[in-house]
Amino acid sequence: xxxxxxxxxxxxxxxxxxxxxxxxxxxxxxxxxxxxxxxxxxxxxxxxxxxxxxxxxxxxxxxxxxxxxxxxxxxxxxxxxxxxxxxxxxxxxxxxxxxxxxxxxxxxxxxxxxxxxxxxxxxxxxxxxxxxxxxxxxxxxxxxxxxxxxxxxxxxxxxxxxxxxxxxxxxxxxxxxxxxxxxxxxxxxxxxxxxxxxxxxxxxxxxxxxxxxxxxxxxxxxxxxxxxxxxxxxxxxxxxxxxxxxxxxxxxxxxxxxxxxxxxxxxxxxxxxxxxxxxxxxxxxxxxxxxxxxxxxxxxxxxxxxxxxxxxxxxxxxxxxxxxxxxxx
Numbered sequence: 001x002x003x004x005x006x007x008x009x010x011x012x013x014x015x016x017x018x019x020x021x022x023x024x025x026x027x028x029x030x031x032x033x034x035x036x037x038x039x040x041x042x043x044x045x046x047x048x049x050x051x052x053x054x055x056x057x058x059x060x061x062x063x064x065x066x067x068x069x070x071x072x073x074x075x076x077x078x079x080x081x082x083x084x085x086x087x088x089x090x091x092x093x094x095x096x097x098x099x100x101x102x103x104x105x106x107x108x109x110x111x112x113x114x115x116x117x118x119x120x121x122x123x124x125x126x127x128x129x130x131x132x133x134x135x136x137x138x139x140x141x142x143x144x145x146x147x148x149x150x151x152x153x154x155x156x157x158x159x160x161x162x163x164x165x166x167x168x169x170x171x172x173x174x175x176x177x178x179x180x181x182x183x184x185x186x187x188x189x190x191x192x193x194x195x196x197x198x199x200x201x202x203x204x205x206x207x208x209x210x211x212x213x214x215x216x217x218x219x220x221x222x223x224x225x226x227x228x229x230x231x232x233x234x235x236x237x238x239x240x241x242x243x244x245x246x247x248x249x250x251x252x253x254x255x256x257x258x259x260x261x262x263x264x265x266x267x268x269x270x271x272x273x274x275x276x277x278x279x280x281x282x283x284x285x286x287x288x289x290x291x292x293x294x295x296x297x298x299x300x301x302x303x304x305x306x307x308x309x310x311x312x313x314x315x316x317x318x319x320x321x322x323x324x325x326x327x328x329x
Contacts, residue, residue: 069301070087072095078090098295111260112262123184124234134149152186165181173252187237188238261302
């Protein structure tokens, strides 16, 4: 046993005993165990209801995905007859063979990859370039400028004026029509400006100025390294929007060699549906209808795989960036 003498001076000297490590090993009953907070009955009921609600949300999201994946690996007859639930019926890769056998699929993948990488890079650079000055309280006219930026989120110019602008700029039927018209997202600008205003204090900017650091150098050397979670979040938003976008391609692109994967998949589904409807033989009509249903699920999986592969690498940044501005210390 060890002795400790009271040196507080507030009372008479006394000795307190506590078991040393050797004593604790020899007498396990003397070990101190951490106390746990006792949960009340109301707390347990609340936790059970929370877990049930989360499991319900998980089932609502996960079960349709399992049905799509299972249908993409099932026989066309099983898909059309509704026999597939969450496990493939008569496993086959016929849907993927037909889809990937189309040469436009590879071209569409490469085009979507170009639009996603280049478009995301341009969007992130322009978003940070706009959000950084708007995050500085010393910027003259910061409020009106932010108001104009937010106004464009509520009231847009419309499809026809935007098409005329793209046409007058000579971007029709070019790759730039897919990356420049929608390069800056207002919601992403608001997120970036809020993060920079909250996480990059003015004192840090003033200290950098005293050391002779300019605005661009401060942005590159200080702001960008500290804003990696925010950059990952907005980059993921832009990348998903670019990968899933097809309406701009439908408006601005007429050359099939420039079509993204989403537009290619849409055209394949339309062609298969039209072929099924135009057949005169009932047997062939049924076979084409079944193949069209199978292709629908196979193409959904093909279009979703790249996003599912990218997300795990940015998930940890997304978890940090999703709480932007929520806690200020």
